[in-house]
Amino acid sequence: MALAIVLMALVAAAVLFHFLSPWWLTPLASNWGQIDTTLMITLAITGAFFIAINLFVAYCLIRFRQRDGHRAAHDPENKKLEGWLTGLTAVGIVAMLAPGLFVYAAYIDPPADSLVFEAVGQQWQWRFRFPGRDGRLGVTDSRFVSAENPLGLAPNDPHGQDDVLILNSEVHLPVGKPIKVLLRSQDVLHDFYVPPFRARMNLVPGMVTHFWFTPTRTGRFEILCAQLCGVGHFNMRGYVVVEEPAAFQAWLGRQSTFSHAEVKTAAPNAPAGTDLAAQGKLLAQSRGCVACHSDDGSARVGPSWKGLYGKTETLADGSTVLVDPAYLAESIRTPNAKIVHGYPAIMPPFSLSDPELAALIAYMRTLSDKTVAQAGTP
Amino acid sequence: MSVAQSARHDAGGARDGMPSAGKPALWVFMGVVTVLFAQFLHAYIVRMGYADWQRLPTLPTVWLNTALLLLSSAALQWAQVAGRHGRRAGMRAGLFLGGALALAFLAGQLWLWRQLTALDYAIASGPASSFFYLLSGLHGVHLAGGLVAWGMTIRRVGHNGVTADGLLAVELCARYWHFLLALWLVLFGLLFIVPPATILAICSSA
Amino acid sequence: MAYSSAEQHHEPHSFWTRYVWSQDHKVIAVQYTLTAIAVGLVALVLSNLMRLQLGFPGRFAFIDANHYYQYVTLHGMIMVVYLLTALFLGGFGNYLIPLMVGARDMVFPLLNMLSYWVYLLAVLVLMASFFVPGGPTGAGWTLYPPQSILPGTPGSDWGIILMLVSLLIFIVAATMGGLNYVITVLQARTRGMTLMRMPLTVWGIFVATIMALLAFPSLFVSGVMLLFDKTLGTSFFMPAIVSMGQALSYKGGSPILFQHLFWFFGHPEVYIVALPAFGIVSDLISTHSRKKIFGYHMMVWAIVAIGALSFVVWAHHMFVSGMNPYFGFFFATTTLIIAVPTAIKVYNWVLTLWNSSIHLSVPMLFAIGFISTFLIGGLTGLFLGNVSVDIPLSNTYFVVAHFHMVMGVSPILVIFGGIYHWFPKVTGRLMNDTLGKLHFWVTFLGTYAIYFPMHYLGILGMPRRYYAYDNYAFIPASAQQLNAFITVAALIVGVTQLVFLYNLVHSTFRGRPAGSNPWRATTLEWQTPDTPPGHGNWGAEQPEVHRWAYDYSVPGMAQDFVPQNSAVAGGGDDHDQKAAGRKKT
Secondary structure (H helix, E strand, C coil), X not given: CHHHHHHHHHHHHHXXXXXXXXXXXXXXXXXXXHHHHHHHHHHHHHHHHHHHHHHHHHHHHHHCXXXXXXXXXXXXXXXXXXXXXXXXXHHXXXXXXXXXXXXXXXXXXXXXXXXXXXXXXXXXXXXXXXXXXXXXXXXXXXXXXXXCCCCCEXXXXXXHHCCEEECCCEEEEECCCCEEEEEEECCCCEEEXXXXXXXXXXXXXXXXXXXXXXXXXXXXXXXXECCXXXXXXXXXXXXXXXXXXXXXXXXXXXXXXXXXXXXXXXXXXXXXXXXXXXXXXXXXXXXXXXXXXXXXXXXXXXXXXXXXXXXXXEECCCCEEECCHHHHHHHHHCHHHCCECCCCCCCCCCCCCHHHHHHHXXXXXXXXXXXXXXXXXX | CHHHHHHHHHHHCCCCCCHHHHHHHHHHHHHHHHHHHHHHHHHHHHHHCCCCXXXXXXXXXXXXXXXXXXXXXXXXXXXXXXXXXXXXXXXHHHHXXXXXXXXXHHHHHXXXXXXXXXXXXXXXXXXXXXXXXXXXXXXXXXXXXXXXXXXXXXXXXXXXXXXXXXXXXXXXXXXXXXXXXXXXXXXXXXXXXXXXXXXXXXXXXX | CCCCCHHHCCCCCCHHHHHHCCCCHHHHHHHHHHHHHHHHHHHHHHHHHHHHHHHCCCCCCCCCHHHHHHHHHHHHHHHHHHHHHHHHHHHHHHHHHHHHHCCCCCCCHHHHHHHHHHHHHHHHHHHHHHHCCCCCCCCCCCCCCCHHHCCCCCCCCCHHHHHHXXXXXXXXXXXXXXXXXXXXXXXXXXXXXXXXXXXXHHHHXXXXXXXXXXXXXXXXXXXXXXXXXXXXXXXXXXXXXXECCEECCCCCCCHHHHHHHHHHHHHHHHHHHHHHXXXXXXXXXXXXXXXXXXXXHHHHHHHHHHHHHHHHCHHHHCCCCCCCCXXXXXXXXXXXXXXXXXXXXXXXXXXXXXXXXXXCCHHHHHHHHHHHHXXXXXHHHHHHHCHHHHHHHCCEHHHHHHHHHHHHHHHHHHHHHHHHHHHHHHHCECCCXXXXXXXXXXXXXXXXXXXXXXXXXXXXXXXXXXXXXCCCCCCCHHHHHHHHHHHHXXXXXXXXXHHHHHHHHHHHHHCCECCCCCXXXXXXXXXXXXXXXXXXXXXXXXXXXXXXXXXXXXXXXXXXECCCCCCCCCCCCHHHHHHHHHHHC
16 A cells, blocks of 8 residues: 555656756757757657556555455456557657657758868867868878877878867857767767757767757857766866857967967967966866866876975885976976876876966966975976 | 586486487587677678778698598597497597597697798787687687587597497587587688678678 | 486585585575675675765765776676676576476586586676776776776776676676576476466576577677787777877777677677566566466567567667767667567556455565566666667766666566565575565665656766766756765665665574465475475476466465466466367367
């Protein structure tokens, strides 16, 4: 009896939870409203089944509970009932599947006039590339990847020379235009996931995958990695800024191209004149440093930056070293030169310009109350 | 493999008193091994379709080893036929010969590995090499397991005439050997004989 | 058929041969069960540690990101393979198949014993990975390359090697056991036990075993190839990679190939766990509601159909993997088709309750609980199987909630129900009823509290396998509160399992004597001459079967059940009744 009541209460609670839940789909920001519609159809049909069967069981538990002198019935098989139920289920299934397949057909068929850009994943940061004026992306290969050529463009490919490289984790897109995203990974599986767009796809090393969507709303959206890619997975952050086409074109015009050997990777949104430490903080976010190094002392993949500056670190070989600007510069540019005790040697080398390095170290200095006596310059 | 071996051991064991179970058990086991190799070959054929595929050279040793395994299987067949006719000596001779040839096959495979490694076809040198070592190695492990069962069969047919128990063990041995021969012929064909283009054409049309 | 007389079975005498190196299927079943429960407790603790981090991020300093991913991985792998698979096939299968089909033992007792010891070896190798440098692998239970064997993932030196070796050993054990179960069902059934008279429990385990024999080779293949990539430098799954700034020597391999191989095993694995649960729950419902199972033949065919179909749906785990997008149409369709036989099973369980006489014993509580949780898990599967709905939901908490409901909670509820149900046969004593009810209520309501809200976090878009969610703007602060709530519920459910363990131990020694057939069930295991059954199970003579397993409440009979080996006239399924009717006229 208690079980019957509990089952009915569960159904009631589930329905209530559904309607009162503050946790629901993020507001849609792309053309994939059809995906939401299919989700709703599925939810309605499965919800009805859930309620009906639970209530049926609850009814049976009350009506047919064991009583003295009462025996269970001994009915013959009921093929007809089985047939009806099978048919009804099949109808429900078709009602869910058919719209699903139609939407999927559109999903895998990007419009011919889509704007193409490339998102490149690497543990644990995002970078992007737009085709240049020739409208074509240059050839890439992992053998060309280096600190100076982080996306591995073929140096001799003429199509690649004018490619626009975004070497930080924020990309801008125009609103209202179909976008075809080409996805490439240099190391492991990743997944380009922006919840309000609904659409997404894995990045697979060794191949180029793709998907498409049309942004319908301006704003700044978070890119998440949604395919486990190692310890920094949960911090592999990126941003998509959707803006009016004119603003987008202006932004694109400000980015540097591959042939400009001087790769500028200034922190995004860093208005000139802000102080150095603030720039360093933005840089730490955009270059993915925060995936491994916390600013609050909590343990992550690498040593936390809180209290790091000016501290004396113990290295893997037992020796100690004072964390001063020279040491920090070395650890950023050639991370495996000195390994801190207790941490794996997994940090990739970063090529930062001297001003960027200075900004980053200035930021680290604000996270520590210590000072370094002999102030060396990087 | 140990599964087949102990299956057979149990099958003939006096305490079970259920010799008939050995046959279906071997069939099921061969089914499992077939699925196992089918999965490997599926992966192999998918990989073969990539542009960088380069096949291994067919050394004479491959042909020699194939002949050895063929003869080994034939010898066990002979042992089985002799046993059915109650000729214990013939059964024992066939059994010994079959096992010896199988050992020779395994030795030949190891020799083949050394030859290929010397020719710069080491295991990590390319996809075709990797698959070759993997598939031939796994086939060899299955045959080695068969040889353990073969050793137990030798013990069982050692004494007094042809028993039903001993004959069954020989029959199961022979059947497993034929299976491994067939398996090797498929591997041989796919690894060395049939042109990749033909394999891909067949698989993409199916 | 199998044994002409019991004399062939020599009763083992020493403690050592009776309880340790035993070839008796009942002892091996208990060994399998206890080992699986022990390793399951480890996985339970790991899940609670994981939840501590998610509910109260940063509060427990020893759970850093490395440890978190190691807990996630080992929790999943242990629960799916080393607990559920081993317990259903090695535990329930071993104990019930020979007893339910009227055999004296498995057909290959030595192989059966080896199967257990090899399984134990696999467990020990896995546990050893906690103690190697770098700890166990943190690659997620799916072990996707390239990440699983590269730096940047915890345990990529030794942990992953031990994990793969342990899996390969486990597969050898499962194959040994599987051969035995299949051949025993095919060859060792007692006189009169036709296939269509077998209890659904045996059907479920039988089909699941065949599936295991066909699916595990695929895992073996992917495991061996990954191990080669890791240790020998081959490139089966490894393309050219720049890892942590260093170019590696791999080239040309395909990470997606691994996913195909893995899921060709992985999806049938879901049903390897589910089909035995389907079978057992059918028998629990029928026995405890004193009514024949509704649509027995349909149930058998549904089990077989689900088993067959489950081999052609694997790529629904890969809709956004980057595989050929046209596969999506095929796999979405097959996946939704499989819902039909599955739904039929649910209908037949609930229709069995109609016009029955429901005894809400502890096993029955768990069976009803299973219907409810399986319903949720099955229905949410329709979201994820339907390709376009899967796109926004894949790899979110919706997936976590779905598979925990459908293949975590539901099978575990059946395992508990099954243990409460068959414990009297194994030990001769009943488990404590009050503790059993407490265990049920907390576990059942607790799992709802844990997993129901989780679906909504998934719909919101919270990705799974995240160590922390700080500073993601689209996740409202309330989601963190919900996570804390879920963690508290998980801790309560976790601790409550100690009640079950206490009940298990206490009742083994102090439980109320049960008699030979406390639930008044029809199936053969309850008709043994001794309880617990002796060596060889049946005393001097094996039983002869005269009817199907579901003769409950047959009109005109003095008792409301007729054992399968009873020769009285009447009862039987429709076929038998028709045959009897023809005879009369």
